[in-house]
Each structure stands twice: as structure tokens, then as C-alpha cells.
Amino acid sequence: MRVLLLSGARAVRMAGIPERVLHGAASRFVLVPVVVRLAVLVQALWSVEDVSSLWPVVVLCLVPALAEIGWLLVWSARRPSSLRLVPIADSAYAVLLSLGAVSLAPAAQFPDVVSLTWPQLVGTVMLWTLLRGAFAGALAIGAAVALRYAMSAFWRTGPPPTVEFLTLFAAMVTTLAIVALLGVSLRFALGLGEQRGRAAERERHRRDVHDTVLQVMESLALPAPADAVDPVASLIQVRRTARAHALRLRMSLDREPASLPGGLGLEQRLNALVADMAVEGLRAEVVTLAATGDLTADVVGALHDATREALRNTLKHAGTARAVICVEETAGGIGVIVRDHGAGFAADGHRPGFGIGRSIIGRLAEVGGRARIESVPGHGTRVVLWAPLAVRSPVG
Numbered sequence: 453m454r455v456l457l458l459s460g461a462r463a464v465r466m467a468g469i470p471e472r473v474l475h476g477a478a479s480r481f482v483l484v485p486v487v488v489r490l491a492v493l494v495q496a497l498w499s500v501e502d503v504s505s506l507w508p509v510v511v512l513c514l515v516p517a518l519a520e521i522g523w524l525l526v527w528s529a530r531r532p533s534s535l536r537l538v539p540i541a542d543s544a545y546a547v548l549l550s551l552g553a554v555s556l557a558p559a560a561q562f563p564d565v566v567s568l569t570w571p572q573l574v575g576t577v578m579l580w581t582l583l584r585g586a587f588a589g590a591l592a593i594g595a596a597v598a599l600r601y602a603m604s605a606f607w608r609t610g611p612p613p614t615v616e617f618l619t620l621f622a623a624m625v626t627t628l629a630i631v632a633l634l635g636v637s638l639r640f641a642l643g644l645g646e647q648r649g650r651a652a653e654r655e656r657h658r659r660d661v662h663d664t665v666l667q668v669m670e671s672l673a674l675p676a677p678a679d680a681v682d683p684v685a686s687l688i689q690v691r692r693t694a695r696a697h698a699l700r701l702r703m704s705l706d707r708e709p710a711s712l713p714g715g716l717g718l719e720q721r722l723n724a725l726v727a728d729m730a731v732e733g734l735r736a737e738v739v740t741l742a743a744t745g746d747l748t749a750d751v752v753g754a755l756h757d758a759t760r761e762a763l764r765n766t767l768k769h770a771g772t773a774r775a776v777i778c779v780e781e782t783a784g785g786i787g788v789i790v791r792d793h794g795a796g797f798a799a800d801g802h803r804p805g806f807g808i809g810r811s812i813i814g815r816l817a818e819v820g821g822r823a824r825i826e827s828v829p830g831h832g833t834r835v836v837l838w839a840p841l842a843v844r845s846p847v848g
Contacts, residue, residue: 480524482524482528482583485576485627486517486521486575488578489517489572489574490514493513493514493568496567496568499567500564506557506564506565509565509569513568513571516545516572520538535583539580539584539588555606570619573599573620577589577593577596577623577624581624581628582627582631597617655814658810718755719738722779726777729767732767734766735773736763737775738779739777739778739779742780744786750819754815755816757811758815759837761808761812762812766792769795770792771794774793775791776792777790784840785838785840786838787837789834789835792832796828796830796833797827797829797833798827798829
């Protein structure tokens with residue numbers, strides 16, 4: 453479906469605004485003519501002396517407003533193509549309401565009926581201008597003027613006052629100003645979103661390099677007891693580990709993002725992580741106390757990657773080769789606790805580095821979770837990770 457938001461809509465499209473964004477904004481801005489129509493109707497009711505005999509007309513004037521609000525809440529998301537039918541249906545109803553109310557009302561109430569039905573035509577002009585552009589709005593004004601003269605001829609009254617036509621023109625100009633503001637706002641929002649997206653992508657790239665390449669190089673540089681006893685075997689083990697990680701990195705670069713292991717559950721990915729860490733000399737055990745099958749891929753990835761960073765820190769700094777990973781459901785989400793009984797450190801006076809600050813805390817924050825590091829010198833370290841069951845907003 454083609455939605456034209458003002459006559460210069462091609463300039464809006466050239467700015468890079470996607471069609472679905474334009475459609476979503478247009479469907480929400482349908483409320484603007486509805487609100488204006490109701491405001492003008494209230495003003496007309498205030499000026500009518502005897503409203504008691506005109507309540508049927510007032511109720512019929514409220515029907516399109518309620519119908520358009522219902523369409524916005526129910527049908528606009530289910531059937532986006534129905535947006536093109538809104539101005540057509542609204543125009544047909546406005547014409548039928550105006551002609552029907554005038555033909556059935558007593559001659560003495562003609563001015564009051566016109567003042568109550570006129571807001572329908574004002575809203576119709578705004579709808580056509582909003583969804584089809586300035587040219588369509590001008591045509592709608594011409595049709596409204598012709599209809600108003602036909603109503604005057606039907607009752608043999610004088611020509612309509614000029615202020616009514618000025619109201620239509622003002623409604624079209626106001627709508628064009630709103631649409632122009634909408635286009636500027638969309639361009640600004642998309643530009644800001646792209647800027648933040650690039651910043652998030654750079655942060656993700658830095659974090660991935662830190663968690664893979666840098667961590668593997670540091671682990672290879674760690675001294676091992678077998679280096680002095682059997683240096684040849686140690687060298688072979690280093691080369692084997694380097695080849696395995698190089699192959700894993702190459703596979704991750706060659707695969708598309710959709711083919712990455714996001715479909716695996718949290719328990720399966722943690723078990724695979726434990727197997728990878730065993731190659732590097734860390735023996736870890738996974739204890740699962742909660743069902744993890746319904747977690748989204750973003751939550752699983754964040755918990756897995758943060759756990760990997762915690763285990764690598766254990767391997768590098770804890771001075772122990774054992775760790776325990778406990779998965780449990782807590783506080784409406786999933787918690788992962790990584791525990792070791794190594795050297796520990798003074799967590800209160802320790803400033804988080806890149807690994808803790810970005811790879812653990814920052815990664816959990818992206819999915820609405822949190823992380824806490826608990827450590828005491830000589831008593832090991834406890835890394836507590838928590839993430840919600842589902843991510844409410846897109847990551848990054």
C-alpha cells in the first residue's frame with residue numbers, strides 16, 4: 453500500500469524512511485482528525501440553543517470517531533492495507549450524514565444541523581490531507597464546498613458564510629504542518645537510531661574480540677606445569693588449542709547471523725561451554741535447577757557469553773582448576789551463578805575492567821538483566837547473573 457504523507461512525500465522517502473515506518477506513523481496520526489472533529493463538535497454543541505431534539509444527530513456524529521479509534525486499536529495492525537479505505541469510508545459517511553440530517557430535520561433547525569454536521573467535513577478534509585497529500589486535501593475542500601452549497605439550495609437559504617470555508621482551509625494547512633513535523637521527527641529518530649545502532653555494533657565487536665581472540669591468546673600464554681617436564685607435549689597442546697579456536701572463529705565468521713547457535717537452549721550451550729573450557733584446563737560442572745527451554749535467543753546468548761567470561765577469569769586469575777555453574781529460577785527470571793574457591797580478590801576496592809564491566813555487566817544490561825560480583829581474598833569468587841525470561845525491547 454502506498455501512503456502519501458503530504459505532496460512532498462518523495463522527499464521523505466529519499467531521506468531513507470522505510471515504508472512500514474511511514475505506515476505506522478500515519479495510522480497513529482489518524483487520531484489527529486478525530487480529536488479535531490470532536491473538539492469542533494463540542495464547540496458547535498455549545499453554540500446550539502436547543503440540543504434536546506438534536507441528540508440523534510449528535511450520536512451519529514460520534515459514530516465515525518468511535519469507528520476510527522476502534523480501527524486504530526484493532527484493525528490497523530492486523531490489516532495494514534485497510535488504511536487506504538479509511539478516508540473513503542469517512543467521506544461516504546460524512547456526505548450521507550450531512551444530506552440525511554438536513555433532509556430529515558425541520559427547516560427552523562437547519563443552521564443547528566449544519567453546525568453539527570460541519571465538523572465531519574472538517575475531519576474528512578484532514579484525513580485526505582494526512583493520508584493522500586495536499587492535492588487530495590484541496591479536492592476534499594472543493595467537494596465539501598459543493599456539498600455545502602447543495603445543502604443551502606435544498607433549503608433555499610442564503611449562501612454559506614465564508615468562515616466555514618476558511619475553517620476547511622485552516623484544517624488542511626494545520627494537517628500539512630503536522631505532517632511536515634512528522635517527517636522531520638522521523639528523520640531525526642531514524643538518524644539517532646542509526647547512530648546508536650552503530651555505537652552498539654562497535655561495542656559488540658570490541659566485546660567479542662575481547663571474549664574470543666584476546667582471551668584465547670592470554671590463556672595460551674599462561675604457564676603450565678607440563679612446560680618444564682615435557683615442553684614438546686605442551687607445545688603440541690598449545691598448537692592443538694590454537695587450531696581449535698581458529699577453526700571455531702573461522703566458522704563464526706563464515707556463517708550468517710541467523711545460523712549462529714541461537715536455537716540451542718541455555719543448558720545445552722552451558723554444557724558445550726564446559727566442554728570447551730575443559731580443553732583449556734578448567735573443569736566446571738553445570739547444575740540445572742530450573743527449566744530453561746522457553747528462554748529467548750537474546751537471553752540465552754547473554755547468559756552464555758557472560759558465563760564464559762566469568763569462567764575465563766577463573767582460569768586466569770583464581771588459581772584453581774574447578775568451578776561450579778548453577779542455573780535456577782529466581783525473581784521472575786533466570787539466574788546463573790558461577791562459583792569457584794580460588795584466590796578471590798577484594799571486590800569492594802576493585803574497579804571493574806573491560807571483561808567485568810562490558811562482557812558481563814554490560815551484556816546482561818542489554819537484555820534487561822543484571823550482574824553482581826562477590827569475592828573475598830582467600831575465599832573464592834561468586835558471579836551472580838540474572839536475566840528476565842524474555843526481552844521486552846530489541847537488543848542494542
